[in-house]
Amino acid sequence: MVEIDALIIGAGPAGLSAAIYLKRAGASFLLLDKGAPGGKLNNIHEVANMPGFLPVSGYDLAVSLYKSVEATGVELTYGEVLSVKKEGDLFAVHTDVEDYLVKGIIVATGFVYQPLIPGEKELQNHGVSYCATCDGPLYRGQEVLVYGEGSRAEEEASYLSSICSKVYFLSKGEADGKEIPPNVERLFHAEVLALKAENGEIAVKTLLSGTEKDLKVKAVFPLYGEKSALSFLGGLGVEEERGFIVVDDTMATSVEGLYAAGDIAKKGLRQVVTALSDGAVAGNALAAYLRRKKRG
Numbered sequence: 001m002v003e004i005d006a007l008i009i010g011a012g013p014a015g016l017s018a019a020i021y022l023k024r025a026g027a028s029f030l031l032l033d034k035g036a037p038g039g040k041l042n043n044i045h046e047v048a049n050m051p052g053f054l055p056v057s058g059y060d061l062a063v064s065l066y067k068s069v070e071a072t073g074v075e076l077t078y079g080e081v082l083s084v085k086k087e088g089d090l091f092a093v094h095t096d097v098e099d100y101l102v103k104g105i106i107v108a109t110g111f112v113y114q115p116l117i118p119g120e121k122e123l124q125n126h127g128v129s130y131c132a133t134c135d136g137p138l139y140r141g142q143e144v145l146v147y148g149e150g151s152r153a154e155e156e157a158s159y160l161s162s163i164c165s166k167v168y169f170l171s172k173g174e175a176d177g178k179e180i181p182p183n184v185e186r187l188f189h190a191e192v193l194a195l196k197a198e199n200g201e202i203a204v205k206t207l208l209s210g211t212e213k214d215l216k217v218k219a220v221f222p223l224y225g226e227k228s229a230l231s232f233l234g235g236l237g238v239e240e241e242r243g244f245i246v247v248d249d250t251m252a253t254s255v256e257g258l259y260a261a262g263d264i265a266k267k268g269l270r271q272v273v274t275a276l277s278d279g280a281v282a283g284n285a286l287a288a289y290l291r292r293k294k295r296g
Ligand SMILES: Cc1cc2nc3c(=O)[nH]c(=O)nc-3n(C[C@H](O)[C@H](O)[C@H](O)COP(=O)(O)OP(=O)(O)OC[C@H]3O[C@@H](n4cnc5c(N)ncnc54)[C@H](O)[C@@H]3O)c2cc1C
Pocket: 009, 010, 011, 012, 013, 014, 015, 032, 033, 034, 035, 036, 037, 038, 039, 040, 041, 044, 046, 047, 048, 049, 050, 079, 080, 081, 082, 108, 109, 110, 111, 129, 130, 131, 134, 135, 229, 232, 261, 262, 263, 264, 270, 271, 272, 273, 275
C-alpha cells in the first residue's frame, strides 16, 4: 500500500486544473487516470467556446492542458480506481495497478454516455450529440430531437429552442403540464426505437403512445444513457443527486476530505471552462484541508 497525501482521480480538464493548483500549493499527490490525459476532450472534434483559444480540436486542447500540468512537474500515473473505502480518517483506494492510503481525494471522473438506442453509437459525432451547449449551434435554424426527462433534458430542449427552428422533446414519462416555448413539440409516453442516417438527416423511428411514427431531424440528443462515473465510491455514503455528487462552494462533498470537480459534480453547466474552474477551487480547497490536517 503506497501512502501519499492526496489523489486526483481523473485527468480530464477538472483533474488537470486541480493538479496545477495542488502542486503550486506544495501538496504531495498523484494524478490518476485509466486513459489519456484530457478526458472527453480527446473525442471532441472542435471546441469553439474556450476563452483564450480560437476554435481548437479537442485533442490539441487536451495536449495544451496536459503540457501546462507537466510544466509544474506533475506526471500522469496510470490506474483505474475500482474502490474507495474509509480507513479511520484516511481513504483506502484500490486500483487495477496499485493500492493507496491517502488523506484527501478529488474525484474528477466526469460522466459517460451509454448508447441505448439501436443506431445511436454509429451516429455519434454525426448528428447524435449529448451536449446542446456544445453542438447545438451546429444545427442553427434546423429541426432537432431531445430524448430524455427531468431538469437536464428540459434545459437542453430549452437551449436548443432558442437556436433551432423546431425541437421535438420526447419523454417516456407522464405529461407534466409545464410551459414550453412554442417551437418545442412535447411528446410523452414516447420511445425512440432506432436511429438511421438518411440523406444528411437522421430518420428517427419512434413509438408515440403505442403508435409507430417516423420523424426526420438534423440531430438527436439522447439523454437516457447518461451514467455518472462514481460507482467506485459505493461504500462511502457520499451525497449525490441523480448520479451527480453534491458539493459546496469549495467543491467539498458530504464526506470530509473528499472533493469533487467537473462534470461529476452537481451543477448547472457542464463545459470545459466550468470543469477547469471547479478543478482550481477543489485543488485549492484540498491543499488547505491537508495543511489543516498537518497542523492537527
Ligand atoms: C460530444 C461532446 C462535445 C463537447 N463539446 C464541448 C465544447 O465544445 N466545449 C466545452 O466547453 N465542452 C464541451 N463538452 C463538455 C466537456 O467535454 C466536459 O464538460 C469536460 O470534458 C468535463 O471535464 P471533466 O474533467 O469533468 O471530465 P472528463 O473530461 O469526462 O474526464 C474524466 C476523466 O476521468 C477518467 N476516469 C473516469 N473514471 C475513472 C476511474 N474509475 N479511474 C481512473 N480514471 C477515471 C476518464 O478516463 C477521464 O479521463 C463536450 C462534451 C461532449 C460529450
